[in-house]
Amino acid sequence: MxxxxxxxxxxxxxxxxxxxxxxxxxxxxxxxxxxxxxxxFNFGEVAPMFPDVILVGMRNTVLYxxxxxxxxxxxxxxxxxxxRSEFGPYRWIATAFxxxxxxxxxxxxxxxxxFGVPMAFEVKWPLWVNVILALGLVSSAYIAETLRAGLQAxxxxxxxxxxxxxxxxxxxxxxxxxxxxFKIVLPPxxxxxxxxxxxxxxxxxxxxxxxxxxxxxxxxxxxxxxNAGITPLVVGGLLYLVLTLPLTALSRxxxxxxxxxxxxxxxxxxxxxxxxxxx
Amino acid sequence: xxxxxxxxxxxxxxxxGLRKAYGENEVLKGIDLDVAPGEVVCLIGPSxxxxxxxxxxxxxxxxxxxxVIEVGGFTATDPEVNIxxxxxxxxxxxxxxxxxxxxxxxxxxxxxxxxxxxRPKAEAxxxxxxxxxxxxxxHLAHRFPGELSGGQxxxxxxxxxxxxxxxxMLFDEPTSALDPETVGDVxxxxxxxxxxxxxxxxxxxxxGFAREVADRVVFMDGGVVVEQGAAAEVIGNPSQPRTxxxxxxxxxxxxxxLEAE
Numbered sequence: 001m002x003x004x005x006x007x008x009x010x011x012x013x014x015x016x017x018x019x020x021x022x023x024x025x026x027x028x029x030x031x032x033x034x035x036x037x038x039x040x041f042n043f044g045e046v047a048p049m050f051p052d053v054i055l056v057g058m059r060n061t062v063l064y065x066x067x068x069x070x071x072x073x074x075x076x077x078x079x080x081x082x083x084r085s086e087f088g089p090y091r092w093i094a095t096a097f098x099x100x101x102x103x104x105x106x107x108x109x110x111x112x113x114x115f116g117v118p119m120a121f122e123v124k125w126p127l128w129v130n131v132i133l134a135l136g137l138v139s140s141a142y143i144a145e146t147l148r149a150g151l152q153a154x155x156x157x158x159x160x161x162x163x164x165x166x167x168x169x170x171x172x173x174x175x176x177x178x179x180x181x182f183k184i185v186l187p188p189x190x191x192x193x194x195x196x197x198x199x200x201x202x203x204x205x206x207x208x209x210x211x212x213x214x215x216x217x218x219x220x221x222x223x224x225x226x227n228a229g230i231t232p233l234v235v236g237g238l239l240y241l242v243l244t245l246p247l248t249a250l251s252r253x254x255x256x257x258x259x260x261x262x263x264x265x266x267x268x269x270x271x272x273x274x275x276x277x278x279x
Numbered sequence: 280x281x282x283x284x285x286x287x288x289x290x291x292x293x294x295x296g297l298r299k300a301y302g303e304n305e306v307l308k309g310i311d312l313d314v315a316p317g318e319v320v321c322l323i324g325p326s327x328x329x330x331x332x333x334x335x336x337x338x339x340x341x342x343x344x345x346x347v348i349e350v351g352g353f354t355a356t357d358p359e360v361n362i363x364x365x366x367x368x369x370x371x372x373x374x375x376x377x378x379x380x381x382x383x384x385x386x387x388x389x390x391x392x393x394x395x396x397x398r399p400k401a402e403a404x405x406x407x408x409x410x411x412x413x414x415x416x417x418h419l420a421h422r423f424p425g426e427l428s429g430g431q432x433x434x435x436x437x438x439x440x441x442x443x444x445x446x447x448m449l450f451d452e453p454t455s456a457l458d459p460e461t462v463g464d465v466x467x468x469x470x471x472x473x474x475x476x477x478x479x480x481x482x483x484x485x486x487g488f489a490r491e492v493a494d495r496v497v498f499m500d501g502g503v504v505v506e507q508g509a510a511a512e513v514i515g516n517p518s519q520p521r522t523x524x525x526x527x528x529x530x531x532x533x534x535x536x537l538e539a540e
Contacts, residue, residue: 160340161377161436165391165443166367175394179381258381 039229046226046235049218057215058239064131064200064214069193071136076143081173083148094144101141106199110134114206127212131203139196146188150181183258190251194244215239289316289478290351290368290446292337297346299332306332308502310346319479321489321510324499325525330482333499334449337480338369351446367395370440374452376432378424378439384411385420388439396443403442410438414468430461437468448472450481486529490514498522 082094113134154177162172201216215236222232292314299307306329314320322330335341339362348355355365379387388407392398411417414434424432454462466488473492489496489510496513498506506519517523
């Protein structure tokens with residue numbers, strides 16, 4: 001029996017699929033669904049979680065996440081520009097900041113900011129400010145590194161062309177370089193906001209009141225409130241997907257539409273490669 | 280190419296004792312070069328001769344280590360110079376076009392007019408369209424650069440530079456990245472611009488263009504000006520051995536054992 005390369009490759013893929021289906025089927029059949037259903041998927045029992053888990057929990061999750069992301073984006077952009085500065089101290093400060101906040105657990109930052117800052121400066125502002133501050137500090141460190149990579153990926157000629165048209169450095173950055181960098185880093189930025197969505201669950205360490213609950217706190221408390229095992233956590237998990245999946249879809253869509261209009265000129269990239277080789 | 284207008288005020292350039300080094304590597308070893316208002320000067324020479332660096336020094340994309348550059352009475356090498364004010368008067372066209380890929384062709388030509396010269400949007404667009412039509416691309420104003428061919432992009436880049444009403448235009452190998460069949464369109468626009476009285480400094484390997492359009496051809500090698508004079512003289516009858524050798528290689532790329540750029 002002889003097969004063409006194409007047939008061989010199709011056969012191998014078919015076998016892989018069959019193995020996968022069989023394995024999943026075996027796991028499903030071996031599962032004790034009665035017990036699992038009661039512990040994980042006992043949705044009837046946890047119905048009273050609604051609508052507060054949405055109206056309060058999801059609302060707070062979104063508030064904490066978006067606030068922290070906005071703050072992290074602004075601070076991250078400043079840090080990224082500082083890291084690219086020709087002025088040494090700017091670079092050193094930004095590097096130290098980034099390494100610190102990337103390196104310590106977000107939980108720790110949350111505790112220090114949540115309890116330490118109000119203590120140190122004798123201020124008493126709403127909890128969400130502390131949350132956004134803490135999560136924003138952590139995410140700014142990651143965002144800064146992402147943006148730095150994006151800024152580096154914009155060809156040097158773009159800045160040169162903008163400067164040659166008489167734009168001052170700051171104007172060239174704002175109008176020409178940064179918008180292009182953002183397009184490049186859109187996928188990793190989406191990643192960052194998804195991570196933030198889940199990090200917002202750390203609020204519980206600050207001792208929150210009922211109106212300040214976000215989704216995980218709701219779910220966690222639900223374990224004790226309802227006789228449904230950890231079904232409340234499963235509900236919480238599904239609600240996180242409700243938030244993150246549209247976000248991913250949105251980012252994909254944005255990527256597609258912007259790619260259609262700003263493909264890199266093919267000829268130019270080829271020539272650029274040639275130049276690199278020559279240099 | 281219907282409606283280009285004669286250049287209002289063309290600036291001259293004076294370069295004296297210009298030196299530029301990257302670390303130990305001295306790229307420009309004392310260049311003296313004067314360009315009269317309305318004059319077209321082509322810089323030719325082998326790669327690494329410093330001709331692009333010289334061009335980039337004129338609008339301070341490279342910072343000279345020593346020497347003087349004056350553009351239309353503006354001393355570019357004065358440490359207190361307003362670089363942006365200088366660059367507003369000097370148009371630059373790059374080998375890689377460097378159009379802004381996230382902006383339409385029209386916005387490429389208006390963005391600096393609006394943001395830097397503070398022209399009202401409508402006026403900036405009228406000026407941009409006039410220049411785009413002059414390079415034969417008015418109909419592509421609302422496309423994005425990525426949708427254009429290399430030759431079209433380079434013509435847009437020229438229109439973009441002209442939209443700022445420069446007094447001097449610098450061209451850094453404007454046709455080197457182009458498909459051969461689109462080179463002619465770009466050169467035709469540059470020829471027209473020269474006829475309109477623009478001061479132009481052009482780094483090029485197009486000997487035909489240099490011979491036909493340049494008032495003067497400057498041959499550089501090893502960071503110095505080796506020979507300069509009327510195009511017919513330098514290209515047709517070079518006096519220096521280095522110039523002769525370079526031209527032999529460029530004009531006859533099949534020359535044994537050597538590769539033209």
